[in-house]
Amino acid sequence: MFVTDSSLNQTNKPEKKRFVILISGLGSNMQQIAQLANDFSSRVSIQAVVSNKASAAGLDWAAERGIETAVVDHRLFSDREKFDQALARVVVKFEPDYVLLAGFMRILTPGFVNQFKGRLINIHPSLLPAFPGLHTHARAIEAGVQRHGCSVHFVTDELDHGPVIAQAALEVSTTETPEQLAQRVLVLEHQLYPEVVQWLSRDQVTLDDNGKVTLHGVSYRHIGTSE
Numbered sequence: 001m002f003v004t005d006s007s008l009n010q011t012n013k014p015e016k017k018r019f020v021i022l023i024s025g026l027g028s029n030m031q032q033i034a035q036l037a038n039d040f041s042s043r044v045s046i047q048a049v050v051s052n053k054a055s056a057a058g059l060d061w062a063a064e065r066g067i068e069t070a071v072v073d074h075r076l077f078s079d080r081e082k083f084d085q086a087l088a089r090v091v092v093k094f095e096p097d098y099v100l101l102a103g104f105m106r107i108l109t110p111g112f113v114n115q116f117k118g119r120l121i122n123i124h125p126s127l128l129p130a131f132p133g134l135h136t137h138a139r140a141i142e143a144g145v146q147r148h149g150c151s152v153h154f155v156t157d158e159l160d161h162g163p164v165i166a167q168a169a170l171e172v173s174t175t176e177t178p179e180q181l182a183q184r185v186l187v188l189e190h191q192l193y194p195e196v197v198q199w200l201s202r203d204q205v206t207l208d209d210n211g212k213v214t215l216h217g218v219s220y221r222h223i224g225t226s227e
């Protein structure tokens with residue numbers, strides 16, 4: 001008797017999910033995610049890395065590894081809508097199942113967000129809903145919070161908001177600088193984002209019409225310091 005696994009294609013390799021990653025800089029999170037694709041059993045396929053900055057270091061890193069790259073320079077467009085429309089045209093060419101924002105430092109228009117609704121994911125360096133926006137680590141220290149961390153979430157119209165998929169947290173030391181805290185949180189980001197991408201690639205994350213996230217076959221949503 002032959003048992004068939006519908007998740008396997010004719011070559012007995014797992015069906016892969018297609019990801020496009022948007023970056024603006026170093027792309028260290030993108031690099032961690034891209035490494036997932038190297039695993040034979042992985043269901044993660046990176047279709048392209050796209051940046052709004054030609055100087056983004058992550059573009060070179062990706063190109064050196066044979067990942068397709070593209071640049072849509074926001075300075076060449078008269079307004080956000082036109083830039084986002086051009087960006088969307090590039091992204092859809094790669095037919096992504098998911099679009100991952102990984103240090104993509106542009107505010108996206110509702111038009112772009114709606115086009116990729118339920119498929120647009122971001123990582124933000126705070127325990128959302130606390131500290132959306134910039135300078136999260138300095139603001140966390142300034143506010144005297146005991147725990148800080150990062151969140152991976154579905155993107156909505158509101159900046160750094162949207163249904164949280166998972167978070168990673170650590171204890172804030174009373175003596176550390178924002179730069180030291182940022183470095184420690186970045187280590188957590190490099191664990192959390194690839195983990196969530198694995199879940200997405202295996203259809204383990206669903207988002208309902210009320211914005212509720214459900215994880216299937218995953219028993220935890222937090223990494224690091226417990227409640």
Ligand code: GAR
Nearest residue numbers: 025026027028029102103123124125
């Ligand atoms: C990361 O810390 C990410 O969480 C943050 O930018 C950094 C990018 O680093 N994103 C945001 O602040 C989004 N609001 P990377 O380019 O090395 O991945």
